[in-house]
Amino acid sequence: MTDTPQPSDSSPGLFFSVEGDSESLAEKLEDQEYRNRLRAILADEARSTSEKLQSILQLGAEWFRVENGHLVRIDPAEGSHTITEVSGPHPTISRGATTDLSNTYCRKIIAQNEALAVENAPEQGLADDPAFQAFELSTYLGAKVVVGGELYGTACFVDREPRPEKGGESDAAALALLVRSIGQVLEQRRREDRPPETRGWLEAVYEESPAMIVMYDQSGTLIAPNARLQEKTGYEAETLVEMEVFELDREVSRKETQAFWDEMGHGDRRRWEGRFRRKDGTTFPVDVELRCLDREGERRFVLIGRDITARRKRERRYEAAFNRTYQLSGMMEPDGTLVKVNDRALQFGGLDREEVIGKPLWETYWAQTGQESKRKLKEAIRRAAEGHFVRYEREARGKEENRIVDFSILPVTDEEDEVSLLVVEARDITEWKEAEEELRRSEELHREVLGSITDTVLITRDDGTFSYICPDVEHIFGYDIGEVEEFGSISAFLGTDPAEDRALAEGEEISNIEQSVVDASGDRHDLLISVKGVSIRDGRRMYTCRDITGRKEAERELARRNDLFAKAQDMADVGGWEYDVESGEHTWTEEMYCIFGVPLSFTPTVEEGIAHYHPEDRPAIREAFTRAVEEGEPYDVELRLVTESGEQKWVRTRGDPQHEEDGEVVRVRGTIQDITDRKVQERRLAQIIGRVTNAIVEVDANWRFTLVNDHAETLYDMSEEDLLGRDFWDVFEEALGTRFEEEYRDVMRTREPTRFEAYYPGLDGWFNIQIYPNEDGGLAFYFEDVTERKRRERQIERQNDLFRRAQEIADVGAWEYDVDAGEFTLTDQGRRIHGFAPEEDLTPSQSHELFRPEDQSKADEAFRRAVQEGEPYDIEACLITEEGEKRWVRSRGEPQRGEDGEVARVRGAIQDITGRKQREQALEDKKEKIKELYGATEHLLTASTLDEVGDRIHDLLTRAFDAPIVGVSLVEDGEIVPKWVSVREDLEVPPIQPRDVQGGAAGARALRSGETVAVEDLSGLENEIDYGDTRSAVCVPVGEELVVYLGWAEAGAFEEFGLRLLDILAGHAAVVLDRLDQIEALRRSEGRFRRLFQEAPIGIARVDLNGHLTETNPAFRSLLGLGAEDLQGRHIERFTHEDDVEKTRSYFDDLVAGTRSSYTIEKRYRRPDGEMLWVRRPSRRSSALPRRLGTRPPRRRKARWPASPALSRRVARASWTP
Incomplete structure (x- = not known):
């Protein structure tokens, strides 16, 4: 404490601050022994709080080398100064002595709100000061003591003699530590003075809280740390209370601590992520919440911390997943500034994180694809910041080239429904776009091909309806295109859909399906139908129909003849020959000449006969014939024969040696059969089976495999050789006892074909299975793997269900208007919003007719401009349903143009925003109430008497609140006496009687507790008071002089917002009452001063x-x-x-x-x-x-x-x- 010039408006004596942290104060002490003794006093649990206070005062007297230390309780309102503790006996200072505050040095401390040092009162101009006159104290060191955020009084160290030496920073630091220690002991006493039952519960809540809790004062010094903080940090309470908040939280500086004190007021909060220091020097992450408490001008901060170590681990896992995702992902502020980006996005552009973080997205490397692209990106960010989800395709600059990405921005809102973050994602779809372009070109090629095909071509959608009918349809069916369209679907037109229940992928084909149909004239036609999966505009299946009626008739005739010929061969040995070994003579039947295509004049020889075989087959026939002649071995082979005209045939030739008695071969007899047609049919069948994408197997009547195609080998992972001849049930034993066995055996028994779809666990897949009976008594199986189709169907169903649920949750309906057809389609959710029945046919004008007249013209004009001029719209309007329900809706329309550039359809959405409108109106009502409250409060502040305050409060409550019962009562002689009461005429309420302040009435409880008392249902109170029609009530104390009363005829009628307004009103009224008390105190002080002046x-x-x-x-x-x-x-x-x-x-x-x-x-x-x-x-x-x-x-x-x-x-x- 050094001498400084006194400001012109200050009192004599040196004023100084005693604020500071424990560390900085300790550094200024010249003698650390006293500080150690002070710690020992605070840590001594055997001493009572009174003993601790006396010991601290005695220690301070020794520290400053003065006669006495004492603690004073001050009541500024009464102007009283009462000595509560003293260090020891003194002639002019005694415990319990009360004097006028104006006669003490303490008044200067209260007025200046700083510590005071007087080292020689007469020399410092205080000889005539009432304090010097009353106590004869030449030396005085004192500072304010605050407990629980409230002024307690002052700590004073005094002497009747001047101090021989001037004080300095060491004395200021000592006084600060002494005052702080006294405040801690008084806080301990305050807690001990609480009722035991209350103290126990409050301490239990404080100490057993899962959160770390501690208070601190203006200097940042910690106060009352709870057990959880001690447990988590490893510090004892004695150590913590000597620490500053920035020593505990390594993320907070001394400067920030002071800033909190300067900027925050009562009820303000701050929140951040800090790092608390443990006793061993390590730190851990903490979610910190800081709250400011202010009680009668004295402030304290409450620091609440929660250990977030586990959350940080989860965040690290999320960070890893965020960086590993295939998507290009990032996060932005609503203004477009990039705050986070994943590794995939950085790799895409070959960038470092420092190059992009903190920049607007449109200025980053990825966005440098042209000015128009940048403008569109800015617009997208703007719309997302307004709460819209934005998605479109755009170019993005990659590491080596520009790529096409599917780009989206998702707004994220906070608790107040304000956009606080934008999530941006991009997926590289360059290859997909290239494939799409290739598909478009392929589609155009398909159209050209379709125009050149002579067969009838039909293309259908997913639901079987026609999307294309070729002009040649009339040649086969006798119907023109319009008549075919009237059939509605392919199944109705052909009688049955040959590919029904088959999901064909693009390029997948079912070929050579034979089906019989009846044309427009009633004639029957045999068709050869192929079905192929395509992707042409809205077409998904292409049916190619060829009329094979003539060929089928020829085949049936050929089959009849072949049957007769086969029988003739068995009976007449047609196509026979004989070779005489000894003479070499070769004899043919007439049919042989026909088969070889030579005239009857042709002289056959062995060499000539062999020369007619295919060059590749000649060695085989020569060897077989030689072995027959020389060794007597018969043969039966199928070889190719080339006729005289060059025609190639397949023949079956057999040779049977004839022996003499001695065993020598004398001749060889044989036959030749033309098997060309059979070979062609076998080759065609092999080609068909090879081209079919389904797995095909056949079994005989004994359930043994007779046929296995390539796809079946792949599906079963077994070769044809391993399956042929094996028992079907040995291979598919998992089918036993299931639907598969039941269906298979039913077809075998009834000989009726069937088809079904089922899941087969043995192959872990879904299959479409067709079973047909064969003529040999066996069965043919066609297995189509539909697992992927089933997966897509489930996915589509989930997406549709999700879409329906999203519509219900968001209360959004969708609609579409086809301009050319004049058709208006509205989803079920949209019908619900309008109040329309699900089956009711609608037009846009019908939906607009429900709007209020002032909104109907606006909606009609917006819809007209969308249809005629292609302008999108987004309007809000109010509609009235047929049941009379009022709803606010947001209606949006987006025109869609066709290839000719004209508007082909308008698509839009309608959302029920009634709730939002009601919240907006409620907010406006609250604003008006607040405005009215503050306007009336200005009138209240001018009241000059208690009666005026009560009268104006009653008038304000009557006007600002809709309560039917309003009362204001005065506190007089221990009773709450109603003075201003108004009751709505339609209610029966008995006259309100005076109530004992110590009684159980709601007003008495409010007055005693100093807090608002709200009773939701008065009928539940256990007292004998007759409340009449009153069912709910609120009582608010105004200081200690008034009680405000509001009542309603309904239970729970008051609102939280109204209670807050009442608290505000009570606060203003309390200020007025305090002002009146202060004016009265000033009057009393002026009278005392006048007497002092005169006497x-x-x-x-x-x-x-x-x-x-x-x-x-x-x-x-x-x-x-x-x-x-x-x-x-x-x-x-x-x-x-x-x-x-x-x-x-x-x-x-x-x-x-x-x-x-x-x-x-x-x-x-x-x-x-x-x-x-x-x-x-x-x-x-x-x-x-x-x-x-x-x-x-x-x-x-x-x-x-x-x-x-x-x-x-x-x-x-x-x-x-x-």
């Missing part, structure tokens, strides 16, 4: 700025020997000795100019009788206080230490008494 033993005078006397007290008039009328208005220099005029005038001018705040001079006054008086006169801007010294100048005394305190006090009194 003071020293002369006191007031002088205006020109030096004229304006008021004098009796002592002053006696001093000069003049009456009040003789002094009034006279210049002070008139009574001053001529030799002292200039000196006095110089000091006085400085005082008027403000260059001095006060001065003290010794000068001479002349009485009317000529007597000259020496006075020592302290002067300040408010008054002149002369004191008589005698008729001669005073003798200057040498300073010396007195022999004893008593002698010192006598010397002091003798020096300054006039």
Whole structure:
């Protein structure tokens, strides 16, 4: 504490701050022994709080080397000063003594809100101060004590003698530590003084909270850490209370701690992620919430921390998943600034994270694809920031080339439904777009091909309806295109869909399906039908129909002839030959010449016959014939034969050697059969089976495999050789006892074909199975793997269900209007919003007719412009359903143009926004109530009496609240007495009677607790009070003088918002009552000052700025020997000795100019009788206080230490008494 110039508006004495953190205060202490003793006192659990306080005061007296330390309880409103604890006996200071605050040094501390140091009161101009006069204290060190956020009083260390040495920073630090320790002990006492049952529960809640809780004061010093904080950090409570908040949380600086104190008010909150330090030096992440509490001008901060170590681990896992995703992902502020981006996006552009974070997305490397692209990106971000989901395809700059991406921005809203974050995603679809372009070109090629096909071609959609009918349809069916369309579907047109229940992928084909149909004339036609999966506009299946009626008739005739020929062969040995070994003669039947295509004049020989075989087959026939001749081995082979005209045939040739008795071969006889047709049919069948994408197997009547195609081998992962001849049930044993066995055996028994779809666990897939009976008594199986189709169907169903649910949740309906057809389609959710029946046919005008007249024209005009001019729209309107229900809706329309550029359809959505409108209206109503409340509060603040306050509160409640019962009561003589009461006429409420303040009435409870009491249902209260029609009520205390009462006829009728307004009103009213109390206190203080002025033993005078006397007290008039009328208005220099005029005038001018705040001079006054008086006169801007010294100048005394305190006090009194 060093001497500093006193500001012009301050009192004598040195004012200084005692704020600071424990670490900085400890560094300023010159003697650490006292600090260690202070710690020991605080840690001593054996001492009571009173003993601790006495010990701290005694320690402070020793520390400052003064006589006494004492603790004072101060009531600013009453102006009282009560000593509650003392360090020991003292002549003028005793425990329990009460005096007027204005007679103490403590008043200066309260007024300046800083600590005070007085080291020599007389020399510092305080000799005439009431505090010095009352207690004779030359030395005073004191500071304010705050407990629980409220002013308690002051801690004072005093001495009747001046301090021999000046104090400094060490004394300031010591005083700060002592005051802080006293506050901690008083806080402990306050907690102990609570009722045991309340204290126990509150302490349990505080100590057993799962959160870490601690308070701290303006300096940042921690107060009352709970058990959870001690457990998590490893510190003991004694250590924590000596720490500052920035020592605990390594993420908060000293500067930020001060900023919180300067900026935050009662109820304000801050939140951040910090890192708390443990005792072992490690740290851990914490979610920190800071709350500011203010009680009667004294503030404290409550720090609540929650360990988020586990959450941080989850965030790291999320971060890893975020970076591993295939999508290009990032996050932006609503203004487009990029705040997060995943590794995939950085790899896509070959970038580092520092190159993009903090930049607007349109300025990053990826977005540099042209000005128009950048403009569209900015617009997309703007729309997303308004809450719209945005998605479109755009170019993005990649590491090596520009790529096409599916780009989207998803807005994320906070608890207040404000957009706080934008999630951006992009998926590289370049290859997909290239494939799409290739598909388009392929589609055009398909159209060209379709135009050149002579067969009838039909293309259908997924539901079987026609999307294309070729012009040649009439050649086969006898129907024109329009007549075919009237059939509606392919199944109705052909009688049955040959590919029914088959899901064909693009390019997948079912070929050579034979089906019989009847044409328009009633004639039957045989068709060869192929079905292929395509993707042409809205077409999905292409049916190619070829009329094979003539061929089928020829085949049937050929089959008949072949049958006759086969029988003839068996009976007549047609196509026979014989070779005589000894003569070499070769004999043919007539049919042989036909088969070889040679005339009957042809002379056959062995070499000529062999020469007619295919060159590749000649070695085989030569070897077989030679072995027959030389070794007598018969043969039966199928070979190719080339006729004389060059025609190639397949023949079956057999040779049977004839032996003599000695075993020698004498001749060879044989036959040749033309098997060309059979070979062609076998080859065609092999081709068909090879081309079929289904797995095909056949079994005989004994369930043994006779046929297995390539797809079956692949599906079963077994070769044809491994399956042929095996028992079907040995291979498919998992089918036993299932539907598969039941269906298979049913076809085998009834010989009726069937088809079904089922899941087969053995192959882990879904199959479409067709089973046909064969002529040999067996079965043919066609297995189509439909697993992927089933997966897509489930996915589509899930998506459709999700879409339906999303519509229901968002309360959004969709619609479409086909301009050419004039058809209007509305989803079920849209019909529900309008109140239309599900089956009702509608038009846009019908939906608009439900709108209010002022909205109907707006909707009609917006729809007309969308249809005629292609302008999209987005409007809000109010409709009234047929049942009379009022709904607010948001209607949007988006025109879709056809290939000719004209609007072909309009698609849109309609959303029920009634809830949002109601919330907006409720918000406006609240704003109006607040505005009315604050307007009326200004009138309330001007009240000058308690009756005016009560009357104006009643008037305000009646106008601002819709409560039918309004009352305001005064607190008088221990009772709550109703003074202003109004009750709505239609209610029966008994007259409200005075209630005992200590009773159980709601108003009494509110007054005692100082808090609002709200009763949702008065009928549930257990008392004998008759409330009449009143069912719910709210009672609000206003200070200690008034109680506000609102009542309703319905239970639970009050709202949370209304309660908050009532609290605000009560707060303003309490301010008015406090102001009235302060005015009354000032009046009392003014009266006391007036008595002091008149009765003071020293002369006191007031002088205006020109030096004229304006008021004098009796002592002053006696001093000069003049009456009040003789002094009034006279210049002070008139009574001053001529030799002292200039000196006095110089000091006085400085005082008027403000260059001095006060001065003290010794000068001479002349009485009317000529007597000259020496006075020592302290002067300040408010008054002149002369004191008589005698008729001669005073003798200057040498300073010396007195022999004893008593002698010192006598010397002091003798020096300054006039």
